[in-house]
Amino acid sequence: MTDLSLINTIPVVELEDKLGSVFEHAPWVARGIAPMRPFLSIDDLHAAMLGQVLAAPESTRLEFLRGHPELAGEHARRSTLAAHSAEEQATLGLNQPNPAIAETFDELNAAYRTKFGFPFIICVRRHTLGSIIANFRARLLRDAETEQAQALTEIGHITRLRLASLVEGPGSKPLSGWLSTHVLDVSIGRPAAGMTLELVELGEAGERTYGKFVTNHDGRTNAPILPQGQMRIGVYELRFEVDTYFEARGAETPEFLGLVPIRFRITDPESHYHVPLLVSPGGYSTYRGS
Amino acid sequence: MTDLSLINTIPVVELEDKLGSVFEHAPWVARGIAPMRPFLSIDDLHAAMLGQVLAAPESTRLEFLRGHPELAGEHARRSTLAAHSAEEQATLGLNQPNPAIAETFDELNAAYRTKFGFPFIICVRRHTLGSIIANFRARLLRDAETEQAQALTEIGHITRLRLASLVEGPGSKPLSGWLSTHVLDVSIGRPAAGMTLELVELGEAGERTYGKFVTNHDGRTNAPILPQGQMRIGVYELRFEVDTYFEARGAETPEFLGLVPIRFRITDPESHYHVPLLVSPGGYSTYRGS
């Protein structure tokens, strides 16, 4: 990590060395902001870099978009991606896709490039695999202008996260929310302790389980279900083993409920999602809390 | 009750005899609709009568408004009201107001007449005493045009109900909804049988209790809490004796809840209001059901 105060003072050649890789194959972005220094915050720095792209001539901007790699494409599978992209795609296994996933992306990539003339761009770190595929399909139906704007929005997210991993300084917005739950046993008015639950990600790419949790004496999990840095846009299900809990505490009528699934969408991974369960043997409530 | 088919065929003088009192001191309304007969429904008949008022010259309309009696006024207390008005005001005891209520109405009546030049008109049968006083205060703040329109709307309600008590025939809209509840013991997933509850009307005119009810084996009351014909605009509280119920069935932790009040407003007395209670020793839910 480099301190922002250093970024503000080093020679241009060193600045390009530090930040030249933030925008994919576009070191001119880092060079371009050199005369605008100093920046008071990482947000200001990021806004200035993004401004370089937005202010560039359309042909340059289009060339810049075309410089992005495909998802699960040839570069990803042959490990010839730029370092940031390699790391990002690997978080979802896009460098080693199974045959079904590979085929899905091959088809989608080809269709997208044919229609729009540049590769599909999305901030991988903000999405689950299922959400990327769902987005891919939806965005294929749009017009070129909307997709160019969307690609730039995604590049904003990508570069904001890259920059935050490189530069330390004041005023950066929260980079990630987290996911928590709280289980209340309303039939006795106390936290439900010792209830097992698991988080599952749903979607076209199949179910993915994120380990199991057991509620503590306060009805909460000791750690966030999804900690900061692991929140991704997607469809999830929290599955609570309600029958086992009620049987263990000797409740009268646990037959109605067994495993209780709560399905919800994360659409804003920079926010905290609190998804509680208020449960009795005869029914339950859930809601987006805070 | 007279059948609509008869209304459609009797001579004008008999028509005036039957319907002349529906619009307060305005037998000309009944005479005016004679040539428009036959009517296919009571709603059509009512619409035609109301149309007479709306089509009348402004001076006639204003005179008609001025012909209405005050609420809890001299005529009401001396029993010199027209029959319909007498009966209607008596349903809320406005013919024999206690001193505090009498003073409240004296002040409000005087202020209203001074400001608008005609008496305050409201469909008494659709309101509780508390709701009338609250409306009275709110409407005093309005302008003359709005209040003339409101007075005609109220006269529409008043005459619709009067007509429905005089004429039988097809197609009349529901004249009244009703109020019901349903108590579920969510801690065991079964109806809560044997729970005592009462309905109380709240408001400036003081609390008024409408008897007690006990839920049956299905968690409902055997009769509507407010049956058809007794729904009035107002603020109410259903009070459920939750602790007594849970103690009786031997629930583990009944300390948190004692008497559970559910406060709600009836604003549309022609509708069914279903106000259930889903209750556990540790909490409860309510909602407007159907």
Add this chain to the structure above:
Amino acid sequence: MTDLSLINTIPVVELEDKLGSVFEHAPWVARGIAPMRPFLSIDDLHAAMLGQVLAAPESTRLEFLRGHPELAGEHARRSTLAAHSAEEQATLGLNQPNPAIAETFDELNAAYRTKFGFPFIICVRRHTLGSIIANFRARLLRDAETEQAQALTEIGHITRLRLASLVEGPGSKPLSGWLSTHVLDVSIGRPAAGMTLELVELGEAGERTYGKFVTNHDGRTNAPILPQGQMRIGVYELRFEVDTYFEARGAETPEFLGLVPIRFRITDPESHYHVPLLVSPGGYSTYRGS
């Protein structure tokens, strides 16, 4: 259908002809109750027949148990079952099991017969396929005495339903409950009209979908989700298309909830199950209602 009054008066040989097939390969049960006639209700008749089995010597009772066919066994697949059993097993496709199901039952049947010396007996009409397999596995772990008692309990259910399809008469208990739902949009205090939902059966035998439903203006389905006669013990999921509904009515924030699954168990198929959904864009409740 034969009327109970006729059953009460026909010669023994005709009685055996009418009721001899109710208890599997045991016409002696029907003969045995002849001298106990007349019966006042079908329940009395059934109790008397069951009494014959319970009063029989242990060896007879065991032989009777052994006379029952296996589920998805050779007789079922070769269509050599007695008529009642054939019809019952066919309701779950056990006469034409797919290879995986056939293998599962082959293994379970062999293990059960080896351990207990008689075939696994369960009232097929009260269970889903998933529930039968789950029961089969659980009952394999029990001791012989418990399983003999359980087999007789199941025979009670089987013969009660067979008798009810043959004899008409007073006093028979309800043979089946039904499943209903009710969707309230709590964010506006009105029934949720036009919401699509489907019922899915879950379990080891895979998911089975029971068609789709759309709520009417009162937030209910026009017909029961499971009508009388189709209630079976099992694990189910009602899946409500909440996002589509909220989008259609223009609600502000529908992102949190998409498809809402409510998972529950039917354990008493002779009862009514009412499983409502009280939903807002930010959360929901469900409970076993009545």
Add this chain to the structure above:
Amino acid sequence: MTDLSLINTIPVVELEDKLGSVFEHAPWVARGIAPMRPFLSIDDLHAAMLGQVLAAPESTRLEFLRGHPELAGEHARRSTLAAHSAEEQATLGLNQPNPAIAETFDELNAAYRTKFGFPFIICVRRHTLGSIIANFRARLLRDAETEQAQALTEIGHITRLRLASLVEGPGSKPLSGWLSTHVLDVSIGRPAAGMTLELVELGEAGERTYGKFVTNHDGRTNAPILPQGQMRIGVYELRFEVDTYFEARGAETPEFLGLVPIRFRITDPESHYHVPLLVSPGGYSTYRGS
């Protein structure tokens, strides 16, 4: 405040000076524990002092009970109470009772003393006025043995709180819980900000209002509704101005709910009570949370 280490080492005469007033008119309790020093915690010290009372001969114990002052009695009104009692009774205004309250206590005190031969003893700091009167009435119906035991339990509470105000040291249990709320607007899945609410204490002694609160951006109040040290056994109502909130944010149908009262009991003032409101225009939930 005196440190426990000092209590453990000072001469007996100073010990009596420091702690002689903890047990009402019973300096012998403080003297009695001198040889048992040192104590490792305030809880140990308290247990030892209480042990002196329990181990005393019955006549001494009864004399000790008789040494307690009446509530709102002559000593309280003439300000001739011992310092601790004076301060405690003053927290509920029992030194200056209004005529109605004075009469109530006069009657209850006389009846209690006649029946049991010692004054009614209760830990005033743990109760509201309404709760004291309700307890007084209920305890009058009990037998002498139960009431002697109850009096000693109350003395345990009284002296635990007195000791905690005099001695500092390790291991003292929490002396008080607190009351909090959290308002979620489930119709949009966000905290309800800017909602006004108030806390009211109910009971025979009349309503007492504890100021108003407004929820912050997280749907919580900036300070506890009842902070530590102000929790008392009693019946309370939280009153939420739900209609004003929904009107302010432009919700579609706010007519059903106006002011929403949540009535609950505090029975364990050493615990945290969290009483949230999950609200939509068409309904709401509450529960004892954590």
